[in-house]
Amino acid sequence: MAFEPFKTLVSRTVVLAQDNIDTDQIIPARFLTTTSRDGLGQSVFYDWRFDEAGRPKRPSLFNDYNPDTHKILVAGSNFGCGSSREHAPWALYGFGFRAVISSDIADIFKSNALKNGLLPVEVDQTAHAQLLTTPDAEIAVDLEKLTVTLGEADIAHFEVEAFARQCLLNGVDPLGYLLKQTREIAAYEAKTA
Amino acid sequence: MSMPKSLFDKLWERHVVVGETPDAPAVLYIDLHLVHEVTSPQAFAVLDGRGLKVRRPDNTFATLDHSTPTLPANAKGELPFSTPGARRQVETLIANCEKHGIELLGLGDPRRGIVHVIGPELGLTQPGKTVVCGDSHTSTHGAFGALAFGIGTTEVGHVLATQCVLQRKPKSMRVIFDGALSPGVGAKDMALAMIAEIGADGGQGYAIEFAGETVRALSMEGRMTLCNMSIEAGARFGMIAPDETTFDWVKGRDFAPSGEAWAAALAKWRGLATEERAEFAKEVRIDASTIRPMITYGVSPDAAAPVCANAPAPRTAAEKHAADYMKLDAGRPFTEQEVNRVFIGSCTNSRLSDLREAAAVMRGRHVDEGVVALVVPGSEAVKRAAEAEGLDAVFVAAGAEWREPGCSMCIAMNGDAGAPGELVVSTSNRNFIGRQGKGVRTVLASPATAAASAIAGRIADPRPFLCDMKEDA
Ligand code: SF4
Numbered sequence: 001m002a003f004e005p006f007k008t009l010v011s012r013t014v015v016l017a018q019d020n021i022d023t024d025q026i027i028p029a030r031f032l033t034t035t036s037r038d039g040l041g042q043s044v045f046y047d048w049r050f051d052e053a054g055r056p057k058r059p060s061l062f063n064d065y066n067p068d069t070h071k072i073l074v075a076g077s078n079f080g081c082g083s084s085r086e087h088a089p090w091a092l093y094g095f096g097f098r099a100v101i102s103s104d105i106a107d108i109f110k111s112n113a114l115k116n117g118l119l120p121v122e123v124d125q126t127a128h129a130q131l132l133t134t135p136d137a138e139i140a141v142d143l144e145k146l147t148v149t150l151g152e153a154d155i156a157h158f159e160v161e162a163f164a165r166q167c168l169l170n171g172v173d174p175l176g177y178l179l180k181q182t183r184e185i186a187a188y189e190a191k192t193a
Numbered sequence: 194m195s196m197p198k199s200l201f202d203k204l205w206e207r208h209v210v211v212g213e214t215p216d217a218p219a220v221l222y223i224d225l226h227l228v229h230e231v232t233s234p235q236a237f238a239v240l241d242g243r244g245l246k247v248r249r250p251d252n253t254f255a256t257l258d259h260s261t262p263t264l265p266a267n268a269k270g271e272l273p274f275s276t277p278g279a280r281r282q283v284e285t286l287i288a289n290c291e292k293h294g295i296e297l298l299g300l301g302d303p304r305r306g307i308v309h310v311i312g313p314e315l316g317l318t319q320p321g322k323t324v325v326c327g328d329s330h331t332s333t334h335g336a337f338g339a340l341a342f343g344i345g346t347t348e349v350g351h352v353l354a355t356q357c358v359l360q361r362k363p364k365s366m367r368v369i370f371d372g373a374l375s376p377g378v379g380a381k382d383m384a385l386a387m388i389a390e391i392g393a394d395g396g397q398g399y400a401i402e403f404a405g406e407t408v409r410a411l412s413m414e415g416r417m418t419l420c421n422m423s424i425e426a427g428a429r430f431g432m433i434a435p436d437e438t439t440f441d442w443v444k445g446r447d448f449a450p451s452g453e454a455w456a457a458a459l460a461k462w463r464g465l466a467t468e469e470r471a472e473f474a475k476e477v478r479i480d481a482s483t484i485r486p487m488i489t490y491g492v493s494p495d496a497a498a499p500v501c502a503n504a505p506a507p508r509t510a511a512e513k514h515a516a517d518y519m520k521l522d523a524g525r526p527f528t529e530q531e532v533n534r535v536f537i538g539s540c541t542n543s544r545l546s547d548l549r550e551a552a553a554v555m556r557g558r559h560v561d562e563g564v565v566a567l568v569v570p571g572s573e574a575v576k577r578a579a580e581a582e583g584l585d586a587v588f589v590a591a592g593a594e595w596r597e598p599g600c601s602m603c604i605a606m607n608g609d610a611g612a613p614g615e616l617v618v619s620t621s622n623r624n625f626i627g628r629q630g631k632g633v634r635t636v637l638a639s640p641a642t643a644a645a646s647a648i649a650g651r652i653a654d655p656r657p658f659l660c661d662m663k664e665d666a
Contacts, residue, residue, distance in 0.1 A: 019511045020393060020493045024625040029606040033260050033278030035234035035285045037346075047627055052613075076511070078394040081427065081493075082625060084329040085232065086345040104394060107363075107429050108329055112345035161361065163217045173347070175239070178355045181211055181220050185248075185357060188210040188222050 005171035006119055008142045009098050011071035014061050015135035021075050022082035023109065027091040040087055041094025065136075067096025072139060074101045074131045080109025080120075089113040099141050101148070103128040114164040115173065123148060127156035143169060197468035200434045201365050201400045204340035204465070208323045210357055218359040224322040225334075226352045227308045228255040228295065230286040231606070232327030236350035237289040247293040248356045254317060255290050255297040257283055258307045260607050263569050263596035272300065275608030293353075304447075306572020306598045309333040309540035313417065314574055316446025320435035320462040325352055330540050330622065332423040336416035337443070338435030338465050343424065363430065364474040366399035367467075370407035372482030377656040379550065380415035381542060381620065381639035383407070383479075384422035385487035389497040391477055396428030399475060402467060403433050407481035413442040414546040421541045425494040425622055434466040486654055488527060489624045489637040491515035496624075500527055500642055500654045518626055519634050527652045533615040535566040535593075535647035536629070537640055539603035542620035543571030545578050547640040551620075552584045554644035554658045555591040561650025566593035567609065569601040593647065605629045618646040 031043040049062050056063045073092065079102040080088060089112045092100065099119040110120045121141060123131070127148060131137070140149040143165060148156040160168075167174055198206075211220035226249075233255075240247070247253060260279035262272045274280035283300070290297040298305045304315060309330055312318040320338035325331060327349045334341035348358050368387055388395070401423050408416065416433050423431025433439075440459060443449045450458040485499040492515045498505065504521040507513040516523065521530050537543070537551050548570065560566045568588045570576040576598055579585055585595045601609040603621035605628065611617045613632030620643050624635040638646065641655035648658065 017510075018514060022493075022623075022625045024623070024628045028627055028631070029604045030276075032231050032606055033276050033282055035278075035281055036238070037235045047631060078397075078427070081393060082329070082623060084327060084343040084345055086235070086327075086347060104397060106394070106427065107397060108343055108345060112347065115345065115347040161218070162215060163359065166216075174359055175243075175347075175351055175354060177217070178220065178351055178357055178359065179245075181355070181357070184210050184220065185222070185355060189356075192222075 004117065006098070006117060006143050006168045008140060008144070009071060009119070010138065010140045011098070012069050012136055012138050013072045013074045013131065014065055014070045015074045015132055016061065017076050017132050019076035020078045020081055023080060023085050023088040024082055026080070026088040027085065032085060032087055037090045039094070040091040041096070044091035044095040062095070071096055071098040072101060072141065073097050073099070076132070077103045079105045080113070081106040084108045084112070086112045086116070089116045089118045093118045101131060114161070114168065117168065119143060119160070119168065121148065121158045123156035123158055130155060197471040199365055199467040199471040199473065200338060200402055200432060200465055201340070201430070202471070204321065204323070204432070205362055207321070208340065213361055218361040220357045221360050222323060223325050223352050223356055223358060224252060225312065225317055225324045226253045226356070227312055227324065227326035227331070228253060228286070228349070229258055229308050229326070229328065230261070230282040231259040232346050233289065233349055234282060234285045235346050236327070236353055237293070239350040240353055245354045247295060247353045250294040252356065253295045253353070255286060255295050256305055256308050256311055257286065257299055258598070259600045259604060261300070261599045262607055263599045263601045263609055265597060273608070275606070279607060303573050306574065307540045307543065307600055309421065310543060310571035310575065313337065313413070314446070314572055316443055316449035319443055319449065319458070320439060321465055325358065329424045330421050332429065332431040333417050333421040333540055335420040335423070335430060335432035336413060337439055338432060338462065340430065340432065342429045363398055363400045365402065366396060366428070366475040366477070367402045367404055367473040368477045368479065369405035370403070370479050370481040371405050372407060372480050373410070374407060374481055374484065377486055377641060377659050378484050379639050379641070380411055380418035382484050382487045383481060384419050384425070385489065385494070385497040385637065386484045387479060388422065388426045388495045389487070390479065391426055393425065393493045393495040394427040396423060396426035399428050400430035400432070401426070401428045403431065404467070408433055409436065412546060413438060414544045417544070418541055422494070422622055435462050486639060486642050486656065488618070488642060488652060490519060490521055490527065492518055492624055492626050494622070494624060494637060497637070498527070500638070500652060502527060504530070528654060530652050531616065532564055532618050532646045532651055534611050534617040535564055535643050536569070536602040536617055536619040536621065537567070537643050538569030538571065538601050539621035540571065540600070541622045542640050543569060543575065545575050547620065548575070548579045548584050551640040551644035552587040554641055554655055555593065555648065556587050558591055558648045560592040560647045563650050564647050566647040567596060567602060568593050569596040570598050572598050602629050618643045618652060
């Protein structure tokens with residue numbers, strides 16, 4: 001899949017302190033009538049970024065920050081809840097985000113994000129509170145050491161499912177791995193048929 | 194002695210192709226893959242890009258529901274697609290199914306419907322199966338004692354190519370409902386009461402088994418409603434052990450085993466139930482006899498309360514944010530809050546029993562003049578059955594619209610949507626900001642509560658309406 005290997009990301013944060021940011025906020029359903037995964041970045045958080053007439057709202061975090069320098073989204077708890085739409089991580093990635101940090105991230109979103117080069121980072125309450133209250137901070141997210149660093153200090157350690165981590169570190173997608181299991185799959189089918 | 198096993202343990206074990214290790218998740222075999230137009234095009238594109246074929250087209254079924262219009266075709270036979278994109282999605286799925294030899298229950302097919310309604314209806318969903326779909330409400334199928342869960346589009350591609358997904362086994366949780374439900378209270382109210390209790394992330398990382406006498410007493414439709422809402426508590430999996438109610442429902446359906454195969458299947462299915470003393474990482478008990486008709490008042494499904502309560506004053510920043518959006522008057526009874534639109538439908542509540550429940554309230558009454566009410570059956574089969582018993586006539590006489598099957602206002606991507614600022618009482622599953630149209634304020638409720646609200650023009654407790662019915666009889 002088309003994403004770069006992920007090792008260490010040093011970038012500034014965009015903070016959305018709100019809890020329960022669901023996939024309908026990340027990408028409203030009316031933008032799902034697409035047959036491609038490209039171009040969704042323009043619609044990310046659309047209703048937060050644009051007014052009724054489609055004009056960019058200002059101030060608006062997303063419209064005021066440069067996606068080249070602000071690749072890390074820090075969000076309130078239960079981020080990405082709701083639908084299984086992979087359009088949500090596609091849109092965040094398309095906009096320029098490479099990592100999302102929260103105290104807890106919804107299961108399906110996490111799984112989808114990991115498959116698309118967007119790192120979901122779950123940190124403890126203390127680090128979460130610190131990041132939420134320090135918007136625009138430059139931080140480092142290290143996928144090899146599994147740490148989040150603010151200034152000189154490692155403020156959090158996080159876990160990433162081992163397999164997904166390897167895939168991300170190497171920029172490979174898991175379909176290749178599954179395709180290598182063809183013999184086992186055929187044996188299972190023969191056994192249960 | 195081996196450890197006592199839960200339903201979930203058994204379902205999981207039986208589908209492991211390659212076991213889980215610290216380095217890699219389990220390779221889990223999928224028996225039934227349901228596909229729809231919105232989350233599949235990019236997956237088929239990956240397959241085509243790599244020159245791969247669909248491994249088991251015979252275990253894959255597709256339908257059109259999400260961006261499909263619920264208004265009939267015009268005189269020229271053209272469907273009123275909301276956007277060229279919606280039409281393209283439908284055409285893309287038709288082409289992909291043709292190319293890969295997948296059975297499509299497409300436009301004009303008498304078996305078409307919402308993916309989670311038709312799977313069970315056709316007998317495709319069976320106890321003991323693994324079922325996936327690129328839709329988070331796939332947990333619905335767990336009502337049959339199946340291991341059913343929503344997947345993302347990349348995983349849709351994995352299943353198309355290999356019939357497997359990579360998945361680590363989640364922790365297990367049991368939610369036990371005891372006690373008899375009061376009249377006018379149903380599975381949707383149970384689901385909302387549970388989510389209010391454990392929170393929108395209370396089931397995160399867990400597979401939920403619903404158990405207890407109240408669950409056993411539920412019809413299959415009710416069980417599906419309950420499992421459907423598991424994801425609104427954050428749980429990807431929701432399931433109920435199969436029993437006679439399940440077997441009766443499955444028996445005789447198009448894809449159900451028959452003859453000797455039925456007897457063999459039954460023997461297998463009877464062994465699926467959770468064994469005594471099986472352990473759960475988390476257990477919650479709910480006294481179902483205390484549940485009253487429920488509604489949501491916020492923008493997350495756990496903001497749920499009895500319909501007879503007052504709108505609460507927000508306490509936290511998140512609640513304040515939700516209250517600012519919902520604009521319900523704090524301290525005022527919910528039943529005094531004006532309703533603009535009512536939606537009866539979605540994979541949560543669009544089955545025949547749901548429509549009967551709504552019709553029982555609407556029969557002989559009229560929708561308030563300030564309210565637009567939409568009734569959207571879950572499938573062509575539900576539509577036919579409802580029309581055969583005259584439910585459509587009840588709705589139409591009451592001033593509601595009777596539509597073609599589809600997801601409709603549950604996700605509002607086919608053109609069916611509320612207008613900005615409208616308050617919509619909806620039998621669907623998500624009250625997220627903008628879910629039913631930009632600026633729309635969604636109140637989730639049961640079919641009876643939604644129907645009562647349509648009649649009253651305000652959020653309404655369905656029980657008085659149902660009492661009247663009894664007095665009339
Ligand atoms: S009715 Fe709603 S929740 Fe159900 S499948 Fe359709 S969009 Fe998804």
